[in-house]
Amino acid sequence: MNLATTYLGLPLRNPIIVGASPCCDDLALCRRLEDAGAAALVMHSLFEEQVDFEEDARHRLIDGIGESHSEAADYFPHYEDYALPPELYVRQLVRLKATLSIPVIASLNGHRPGGWIDYARRLESAGADALELNLYSLPTDPTVDAEAIESDQLFIVSEVVRSVRIPVAVKISPWLTAPAHFLRQVEAAGAKGAVLFNRLYQPDFNLEDLEVHPQLRLSDSSELLLRLRWLSIVSPHARASLAASGGVHTPADVVKALLAGAHAVQIVSAVLRHGPMVVTELLSGLEAWMDDHAYGNLDQLRGALNLARCPSPTAHERANYLNVIQSWRV
Ligand SMILES: Cc1cc2nc3c(=O)[nH]c(=O)nc-3n(C[C@H](O)[C@H](O)[C@H](O)COP(=O)(O)O)c2cc1C
Numbered sequence: 001m002n003l004a005t006t007y008l009g010l011p012l013r014n015p016i017i018v019g020a021s022p023c024c025d026d027l028a029l030c031r032r033l034e035d036a037g038a039a040a041l042v043m044h045s046l047f048e049e050q051v052d053f054e055e056d057a058r059h060r061l062i063d064g065i066g067e068s069h070s071e072a073a074d075y076f077p078h079y080e081d082y083a084l085p086p087e088l089y090v091r092q093l094v095r096l097k098a099t100l101s102i103p104v105i106a107s108l109n110g111h112r113p114g115g116w117i118d119y120a121r122r123l124e125s126a127g128a129d130a131l132e133l134n135l136y137s138l139p140t141d142p143t144v145d146a147e148a149i150e151s152d153q154l155f156i157v158s159e160v161v162r163s164v165r166i167p168v169a170v171k172i173s174p175w176l177t178a179p180a181h182f183l184r185q186v187e188a189a190g191a192k193g194a195v196l197f198n199r200l201y202q203p204d205f206n207l208e209d210l211e212v213h214p215q216l217r218l219s220d221s222s223e224l225l226l227r228l229r230w231l232s233i234v235s236p237h238a239r240a241s242l243a244a245s246g247g248v249h250t251p252a253d254v255v256k257a258l259l260a261g262a263h264a265v266q267i268v269s270a271v272l273r274h275g276p277m278v279v280t281e282l283l284s285g286l287e288a289w290m291d292d293h294a295y296g297n298l299d300q301l302r303g304a305l306n307l308a309r310c311p312s313p314t315a316h317e318r319a320n321y322l323n324v325i326q327s328w329r330v
Pocket of ligand 1: 019043044045109199219220223246248267270272
């Protein structure tokens with residue numbers, strides 16, 4: 001059975017990637033993930049705000065303006081609140097590269113062009129095999145339209161691609177009006193891959209203290225459905241590598257993502273909940289399914305249920321909406 005795949009031009013021994021998460025902070029855990037079969041590791045993101053903060057601090061030092069910015073600095077989240085500030089992030093990447101033999105993908109998270117783009121080069125020099133760009137921003141300003149936001153994001157992609165020789169993947173949001181079109185533009189900007197999708201953390205209201213509380217809930221398999229739909233729609237035309245991120249928990253989830261057209265899947269919640277052995281379980285379940293269904297390699301099944309190849313394409317499209325809602329009986 002051949003589980004090998006290619007993602008961002010990188011040959012992977014199988015399609016299971018550990019997605020951006022705090023796992024990368026723990027070298028022993030990363031070694032166990034590699035031993036359990038993980039084919040690549042994405043580091044958690046280095047955030048634009050971390051780099052900005054560091055640059056701001058450096059400028060204050062150089063300019064000697066000292067305390068004059070201290071009030072403004074209060075508005076930043078506390079520097080030490082972020083795991084791995086920029087220097088330590090680069091150092092951790094070097095350590096990971098020295099420890100692991102699988103590809104290590106560094107992640108940058110930001111939405112404004114700026115100095116943090118230089119970090120792409122530093123991460124490349126430190127040995128990153130690829131970069132993942134998380135373009136998350138929450139567009140709360142009603143005067144800024146979608147076109148302006150997307151064109152800023154595409155500018156960032158092209159700037160980062162221009163600054164490095166390693167491949168760049170873009171982790172995109174599911175809440176775009178036209179994800180297929182955006183993906184095409186991301187490809188035109190030079191990205192070699194797309195991760196579908198970014199998972200947004202939504203705050204909840206606490207009715208006792210009347211506060212808005214951030215919360216982090218791990219996913220379950222139901223979140224995969226949104227990924228399956230869009231992977232199925234974009235994969236017939238995509239030139240970029242595609243990775244599913246969100247809701248991959250079981251071998252069946254892995255198979256479905258591949259059938260929708262993914263080259264790889266990223267897992268985070270499953271690892272945080274069950275530990276590294278979940279990777280081995282996913283791989284043996286994938287092999288067993290392929291064996292039962294007479295598939296010898298991933299090329300044979302990749303995209304077999306996408307919009308171009310599935311027996312009933314309307315099931316992916318709006319036409320099915322009517323059938324589904326009318327099938328409900330009260
Ligand atoms: C604790 C935690 C930290 C995360 N940190 C990052 C991050 O730094 N950058 C990023 O792009 N995604 C981050 N993610 C999102 C994951 O990479 C992934 O997209 C999301 O959890 C959905 O995958 P899952 O269903 O397998 O958990 C994080 C997720 C978790 C649970």
